[in-house]
Amino acid sequence: MSIEKSYNSWASSYDEMHNKTRDLEATVAREILGEWYYTNILELGCGTGKNTQWLLDKCDSLIALDFSEEMLTKAKQKISSKKVVFNQQDLTKDWKLAPNSMDLITCSLVLEHIQDLNLIFKKSSEVLHKAGQFYICELHPFKQYSGSKARFNTGKVIQELEVYTHHISDYTDTAFKNGFKLIQLNEWFDEDNRDNIPRLVSFVFKKVI
Numbered sequence: 001m002s003i004e005k006s007y008n009s010w011a012s013s014y015d016e017m018h019n020k021t022r023d024l025e026a027t028v029a030r031e032i033l034g035e036w037y038y039t040n041i042l043e044l045g046c047g048t049g050k051n052t053q054w055l056l057d058k059c060d061s062l063i064a065l066d067f068s069e070e071m072l073t074k075a076k077q078k079i080s081s082k083k084v085v086f087n088q089q090d091l092t093k094d095w096k097l098a099p100n101s102m103d104l105i106t107c108s109l110v111l112e113h114i115q116d117l118n119l120i121f122k123k124s125s126e127v128l129h130k131a132g133q134f135y136i137c138e139l140h141p142f143k144q145y146s147g148s149k150a151r152f153n154t155g156k157v158i159q160e161l162e163v164y165t166h167h168i169s170d171y172t173d174t175a176f177k178n179g180f181k182l183i184q185l186n187e188w189f190d191e192d193n194r195d196n197i198p199r200l201v202s203f204v205f206k207k208v209i
């Protein structure tokens with residue numbers, strides 16, 4: 001099943017099912033971005049809008065992109081605001097956004113589904129204005145090495161999604177190549193227990209060119 005179709009069928013249960021990765025990422029986003037206010041935010045892979053409403057309180061306007069019609073439908077059912085535009089958009093295709101127009105891009109739990117990181121960093125660098133920030137939070141590659149991946153229960157089977165492993169240096173090297181500087185890297189653990197493998201890794205990059 002394609003990634004898009006998988007998310008279409010996951011959409012109805014995504015918010016309700018037990019999901020430590022989803023919940024920990026919500027905490028991470030709030031901890032990392034909590035103290036800032038932005039003019040224009042671009043949210044890549046907004047899904048059912050887990051972070052969208054919260055981000056809306058932190059900006060003047062927000063564009064939320066996702067290719068899954070059903071995930072977007074869920075988000076739109078929950079969120080109504082003049083400040084937000086939801087666009088059905090494959091992130092690997094042309095985003096049709098003005099260059100240098102955003103001051104924050106967020107990308108939560110999306111890049112494991114995108115093979116070519118360079119494509120995303122290149123487009124992000126184009127639409128961010130100088131000194132704009134790029135927040136990324138993903139399943140930690142250590143988790144990926146040990147076999148973790150996005151999966152959900154369809155009611156009949158456990159459906160595993162197509163994923164790609166990105167090493168920490170893949171993120172940083174690709175960011176540097178596209179004119180970003182790393183300003184924050186954190187690892188996040190279940191119950192904050194640092195004896196475990198970290199569940200998530202987060203980055204904040206700043207556009208410096």
Ligand SMILES: C[S@@+](CC[C@H](N)C(=O)[O-])C[C@H]1O[C@@H](n2cnc3c(N)ncnc32)[C@H](O)[C@@H]1O
Pocket residue numbers: 003004007022025044045046047048049050051065066067068071089090091092107108109110113114150
């Ligand atoms: C695990 S969900 C995360 C949703 C939300 N960011 C969150 O943290 O709950 C991944 C989302 O990325 C979207 N996605 C994956 N690959 C994509 C692509 N190539 N273009 C657009 N959206 C994509 C999926 O449709 C899905 O909504």
